[in-house]
Amino acid sequence: MTWYQSLGFSSNPFSIKPAAFHDELFGYEGTIDEINKKIAQGSVLLLTGEYGTGKTTVLKRIIYAFRGQKSVIYYSCNERERSIDFDALLSGMTFFRRLFGIRKAGAILLLDEAQDMGRKDADQVADYFHKGFFRSVILVTHRQADLVLTSALRELLKDSIFRLNKLDRRSAVALVRKRIGNLQFLPDDIIERVYALNSNPRQLLKNCEAVCRRAAEEGADRVLVKHVKDVLD
Numbered sequence: 001m002t003w004y005q006s007l008g009f010s011s012n013p014f015s016i017k018p019a020a021f022h023d024e025l026f027g028y029e030g031t032i033d034e035i036n037k038k039i040a041q042g043s044v045l046l047l048t049g050e051y052g053t054g055k056t057t058v059l060k061r062i063i064y065a066f067r068g069q070k071s072v073i074y075y076s077c078n079e080r081e082r083s084i085d086f087d088a089l090l091s092g093m094t095f096f097r098r099l100f101g102i103r104k105a106g107a108i109l110l111l112d113e114a115q116d117m118g119r120k121d122a123d124q125v126a127d128y129f130h131k132g133f134f135r136s137v138i139l140v141t142h143r144q145a146d147l148v149l150t151s152a153l154r155e156l157l158k159d160s161i162f163r164l165n166k167l168d169r170r171s172a173v174a175l176v177r178k179r180i181g182n183l184q185f186l187p188d189d190i191i192e193r194v195y196a197l198n199s200n201p202r203q204l205l206k207n208c209e210a211v212c213r214r215a216a217e218e219g220a221d222r223v224l225v226k227h228v229k230d231v232l233d
Contacts, residue, residue, distance in 0.1 A: 003216035013179040014209035016202050031162055032058065036065050039108060039136040044129055044156035046114075046147070047140045049164030052202030055140055058164070059110055062138065071107045071135070077116040084121045086128055106135040114139040115146035126152035166199040175201060176208055186212055190223045197232050207232055 004012050038045055039062065049055045063072050073089050090107060111117065111125070117139075128134050137156075141147050144161065167175065172195040173188050180186060186208065194207045210231045215223040 003213040006216050007183065007185055007212070009180075012209065014205045014212070016205050031164070032061055035138075035162060036062065038160055039066065039138070042135050043160050044125070044137045044153070045139065045160040045162065046144065046157050047138060047162050047164070048142065048144050050142055050166075050200065052200045053164040053166065054201065055112075055164060059112065059138075059140065062108075062110065066108055072110065073107050074110045074112065076112040077121075078113040083118060084124070086124055086133070090128075090133055107133065109134045109137045110140065111137065112140045115141040115143075115148075117148060119148050119150060122148050122150045122153045126150065126156055129156060167195070167201055167204065169195060172199065172201075172204055175204065179205070179208075184222060185215070186223050190225070190228060193225065193228055194232065197228075 002012075035045060035047070035058070047055060047058060059074070063074065066072050075084065075089060077084070089109070109125075117125075125134070125137055125139075129137055139147065139157075144163075149157070169192055173191050176186065176191045190211070191208065194211060195204055198204060198207060211223050211227045214231050215227045218227075220227070
């Protein structure tokens with residue numbers, strides 16, 4: 001029996017696999033609403049945040065919100081070997097559309113890992129947006145400083161820059177509670193202590209898993225401060 005089965009779970013409640021609890025996002029509800037509003041209005045946006053802060057979840061929320069319009073294009077810039085073929089993205093990569101140069105207008109473009117986008121690509125993003133092929137563009141990267149911003153693209157961004165920061169204490173407890181419910185094997189004060197060591201959402205879940213495993217394997221009836229110190233200090 002695994003440590004989580006001994007606590008009554010059929011699977012690891014702290015899993016950080018993409019398919020697990022994929023809709024989790026705490027503390028950014030207002031940010032999501034503002035991003036969706038700007039997309040609907042037609043804007044170029046920048047979304048930044050360190051690994052594990054929820055950028056992928058935000059993109060999933062955007063895709064879900066605008067999926068009925070069948071015009072959301074996702075592209076990861078780290079997959080490219082040369083300049084991005086925007087015409088191919090707009091044509092849907094079908095032979096018929098490519099043959100006759102048919103390009104979909106008014107698409108919403110999600111450019112993930114945008115730090116790998118070159119200057120030529122950045123200029124084309126602005127050009128295709130001005131021509132109406134892209135209704136909105138969302139650039140996603142870890143840090144704004146890593147992004148190639150031409151003058152045309154910088155002008156389009158203006159104040160449409162959103163950063164996902166680390167969880168606050170209240171959101172951290174809410175994230176863990178969504179995973180394990182009111183199970184007092186892991187008390188709130190211990191969650192807060194684990195959070196204080198590392199507030200990155202992914203790392204928080206991994207650390208909670210580690211201390212719960214230690215306590216369960218020792219046969220303890222709850223996670224104690226000593227378990228946190230043994231595993232994380």
